[in-house]
Amino acid sequence: xxxxxxLLTSQGKASVRDLDAIDLHTHVYLPRYMDILRARxxxxxxRPGIGGERLIILPAEKQQMEQEQHSATSHTAGISAGxxxxxxxxxxxxxLRYMDHHGIRTSVLSLANPWLDFLPLEEQIHxxxxxxxxxxTLCRDSNGRFLAFGVVPQDSTTAVKEVQRVASELPHxxxxxxxxxGLNGKGLDDxxxxxxxxxxxxxxxxxxxxxxxxxxxxxYAEYGHALxxxxxxxxxxxxxxxxxVLSGLLDQVPDTLRLLLAHSGGALPFLAGRLDSCVEHDAAxxxxxxxxPSVYLKRFYYDAVAYHEPALQCLIDFVGSxxxxxxxxxxxxxxxxxxxxxxxxxxxxxxxSTLSNYEIMANMSKEVQSAILRENAKRLxxx
Amino acid sequence: xxxxxxLLTSQGKASVRDLDAIDLHTHVYLPRYMDILRARxxxxxxRPGIGGERLIILPAEKQQMEQEQHSATSHTAGISAGxxxxxxxxxxxxxLRYMDHHGIRTSVLSLANPWLDFLPLEEQIHxxxxxxxxxxTLCRDSNGRFLAFGVVPQDSTTAVKEVQRVASELPHxxxxxxxxxGLNGKGLDDxxxxxxxxxxxxxxxxxxxxxxxxxxxxxYAEYGHALxxxxxxxxxxxxxxxxxVLSGLLDQVPDTLRLLLAHSGGALPFLAGRLDSCVEHDAAxxxxxxxxPSVYLKRFYYDAVAYHEPALQCLIDFVGSxxxxxxxxxxxxxxxxxxxxxxxxxxxxxxxSTLSNYEIMANMSKEVQSAILRENAKRLxxx
Numbered sequence: 001x002x003x004x005x006x007l008l009t010s011q012g013k014a015s016v017r018d019l020d021a022i023d024l025h026t027h028v029y030l031p032r033y034m035d036i037l038r039a040r041x042x043x044x045x046x047r048p049g050i051g052g053e054r055l056i057i058l059p060a061e062k063q064q065m066e067q068e069q070h071s072a073t074s075h076t077a078g079i080s081a082g083x084x085x086x087x088x089x090x091x092x093x094x095x096l097r098y099m100d101h102h103g104i105r106t107s108v109l110s111l112a113n114p115w116l117d118f119l120p121l122e123e124q125i126h127x128x129x130x131x132x133x134x135x136x137t138l139c140r141d142s143n144g145r146f147l148a149f150g151v152v153p154q155d156s157t158t159a160v161k162e163v164q165r166v167a168s169e170l171p172h173x174x175x176x177x178x179x180x181x182g183l184n185g186k187g188l189d190d191x192x193x194x195x196x197x198x199x200x201x202x203x204x205x206x207x208x209x210x211x212x213x214x215x216x217x218x219x220y221a222e223y224g225h226a227l228x229x230x231x232x233x234x235x236x237x238x239x240x241x242x243x244x245v246l247s248g249l250l251d252q253v254p255d256t257l258r259l260l261l262a263h264s265g266g267a268l269p270f271l272a273g274r275l276d277s278c279v280e281h282d283a284a285x286x287x288x289x290x291x292x293p294s295v296y297l298k299r300f301y302y303d304a305v306a307y308h309e310p311a312l313q314c315l316i317d318f319v320g321s322x323x324x325x326x327x328x329x330x331x332x333x334x335x336x337x338x339x340x341x342x343x344x345x346x347x348x349x350x351x352x353s354t355l356s357n358y359e360i361m362a363n364m365s366k367e368v369q370s371a372i373l374r375e376n377a378k379r380l381x382x383x
Numbered sequence: 384x385x386x387x388x389x390l391l392t393s394q395g396k397a398s399v400r401d402l403d404a405i406d407l408h409t410h411v412y413l414p415r416y417m418d419i420l421r422a423r424x425x426x427x428x429x430r431p432g433i434g435g436e437r438l439i440i441l442p443a444e445k446q447q448m449e450q451e452q453h454s455a456t457s458h459t460a461g462i463s464a465g466x467x468x469x470x471x472x473x474x475x476x477x478x479l480r481y482m483d484h485h486g487i488r489t490s491v492l493s494l495a496n497p498w499l500d501f502l503p504l505e506e507q508i509h510x511x512x513x514x515x516x517x518x519x520t521l522c523r524d525s526n527g528r529f530l531a532f533g534v535v536p537q538d539s540t541t542a543v544k545e546v547q548r549v550a551s552e553l554p555h556x557x558x559x560x561x562x563x564x565g566l567n568g569k570g571l572d573d574x575x576x577x578x579x580x581x582x583x584x585x586x587x588x589x590x591x592x593x594x595x596x597x598x599x600x601x602x603y604a605e606y607g608h609a610l611x612x613x614x615x616x617x618x619x620x621x622x623x624x625x626x627x628v629l630s631g632l633l634d635q636v637p638d639t640l641r642l643l644l645a646h647s648g649g650a651l652p653f654l655a656g657r658l659d660s661c662v663e664h665d666a667a668x669x670x671x672x673x674x675x676p677s678v679y680l681k682r683f684y685y686d687a688v689a690y691h692e693p694a695l696q697c698l699i700d701f702v703g704s705x706x707x708x709x710x711x712x713x714x715x716x717x718x719x720x721x722x723x724x725x726x727x728x729x730x731x732x733x734x735x736s737t738l739s740n741y742e743i744m745a746n747m748s749k750e751v752q753s754a755i756l757r758e759n760a761k762r763l764x765x766x
Contacts, residue, residue: 215599219622223629226668230661231625234654235618239602242614246606263657267650271617273691273743274646277736278613281716285609294691308656308677314697333664353660360656 003362010366019103022377025303025327027112029089056082088331097347102354110149110177113212124153139172149177149208156183156192160199167203174381175206180240189247197253206258211236237266245296248288260301269318303327309360321368325377328354386745393749402486405760408686408710410495412472439465471714480730493532493560496595507536522555532560532591539566539575543582550586557764558589563623572630580636589641594619620649628679631671643684652701686710692743704751708760711737
């Protein structure tokens with residue numbers, strides 16, 4: 001029996017379409033965001049390219065784009081840097097078709113990286129309220145199919161105010177997505193983040209921490225985006241959260257703070273024991289902390305975007321199955337388009353990347369599967 | 384029952400001293416190496432400091448040393464950069480006392496980082512033969528307590544010759560320790576490494592791959608050595624091996640190549656699924672390879688220096704219990720010295736770092752424990 005069939009049998013479902021999952025890691029570029037990206041000439045941007053529009057957002061892609069521009073023989077030449085971007089990124093009906101095809105009852109939408117980080121601060125403050133209002137409207141009109149993580153400007157004072165506004169006025173926005181740069185570009189361990197953490201906790205909202213900038217980027221250039229995404233992203237989360245833990249800031253925040261780590265926490269579930277050991281053997285660091293690092297790490301939530309069973313099992317063994325939520329990372333990692341059909345609807349295809357994050361649960365108990373597929377998410381997204 | 388008691392019961396042993404383990408990750412600074420380090424004024428070096436000699440080897444430590452030198456009020460002031468270094472690093476009798484106390488029957492010694500990497504190439508070539516001869520003598524006279532990984536100069540041509548000499552003349556040297564910089568400072572994916580990999584395979588020797596340089600170092604400075612060692616080291620191994628895999632070089636080397644990865648493979652066992660997925664979605668990379676990355680990763684050997692059970696279980700789930708060997712990382716991560724006793728013999732104390740790598744096996748079956756503690760190592764170190 002295939003892994004997928006095993007999961008369906010265990011869940012008592014006839015088809016993937018019936019899985020009734022809640023997806024906490026799924027992105028959207030709102031139409032307002034597409035307008036911003038299309039108007040830009042520097043990364044991040046969207047522009048016409050070979051076979052349709054292309055999205056260029058990663059530091060590594062900027063270099064590729066510049067090389068292509070230098071070698072272009074005509075100003076009208078299309079570019080191949082970045083990746084194809086279609087309706088799956090901004091069209092709500094496309095997202096819904098993808099969700100129906102893959103058994104996702106509810107998606108908790110978040111703006112994809114790099115969020116508002118590249119805009120001037122005044123513009124971030126202005127746009128954050130518009131985006132959050134957009135998200136609220138989109139979710140409110142979705143008949144229960146969408147909830148959302150909002151955005152905050154990269155400024156600790158105004159971010160706190162926006163969290164308060166979200167909490168009081170936008171009931172479908174259940175938290176905010178946050179970059180590892182934190183609110184002031186100085187990381188999650190910047191002491192000025194404290195009031196933000198406290199306000200998030202008071203409001204019973206969730207921080208969805210997500211990478212964008214990469215760590216170790218100087219090592220990946222020869223290998224396309226594969227190593228940047230596989231290693232750079234996961235190292236970035238691992239570093240940012242380790243710094244937050246070692247800073248001692250969490251000793252000044254209630255232990256009920258809801259922090260959700262993307263991509264199963266990077267490498268943290270595997271490295272937590274070594275991190276504990278290294279801290280135990282560094283008295284200057286250990287004395288500043290009330291607990292070993294793993295104690296803090298076990299308070300957090302992790303998505304199950306792990307792509308193989310040994311990693312998901314490691315995460316369960318480390319943090320417990322009640323802290324793990326299903327995710328897909330849609331619309332990234334799409335199925336390859338058939339060359340013959342430019343107008344193919346990606347949302348009606350099987351997304352291997354999504355199915356594999358179902359398949360890695362096949363050998364877990366029904367209870368663990370159900371907790372990860374939907375029950376934990378309901379609890380986390382409730383108030 | 385404590386985890387240690389549970390392991391002893393499962394193994395049918397009365398005491399840790401009886402565990403009869405083989406330690407494949409244990410370092411030594413041979414007296415010849417100490418002479419080199421004591422004569423140096425730049426990192427790496429050994430010099431007098433507060434409470435005895437101090438070892439300064441890490442990039443992060445160099446900066447600390449320079450700051451102390453600038454702020455010193457007297458030329459005779461001791462320095463506190465680096466770490467205390469005593470007989471546990473070079474004294475064979477001290478290593479044996481530590482081994483007896485912790486139930487280690489055989490240690491497969493390797494020179495600790497940064498090996499010979501910092502010496503001019505001519506000096507590396509000269510010293511490598513001397514070190515390997517030293518190791519052979521030390522092991523031959525040890526009544527079976529020691530085997531060794533040798534060293535090679537950072538030059539693919541002379542390294543191949545030294546591998547041939549080791550294979551034919553030094554029966555106790557069962558492989559070589561190698562830095563992630565590879566033989567030409569261009570990494571493990573440098574095509575000039577091919578002949579070295581082939582010669583290692585022909586000789587049925589083992590490459591013990593070990594980090595030193597760190598990845599992401601710009602993020603760790605405020606947190607002592609804890610993050611450099613916990614994350615920088617493990618990221619370094621992860622990056623170097625991922626590059627080797629994605630380069631396609633392994634398709635040109637027999638799949639019997641014996642590559643042993645330090646620190647349980649960095650973060651690779653956890654990230655292998657994501658690495659597969661990122662390669663699958665990057666056609667340019669995927670087309671160059673005969674297999675997905677995890678296929679290559681499963682050929683390798685990994686030490687069990689993992690520090691918590693979820694990581695060791697992940698490693699077992701990923702690679703299988705027949706590819707994992709016990710290790711301690713001795714003499715790094717020593718027990719804290721009591722301030723009152725400068726002459727305390729560290730080797731007679733309980734090493735928490737060593738015991739924790741026993742304890743993480745407590746819940747495994749006796750067969751898995753025995754495979755990791757000694758059986759796999761016997762097979763790998765045999766010819």
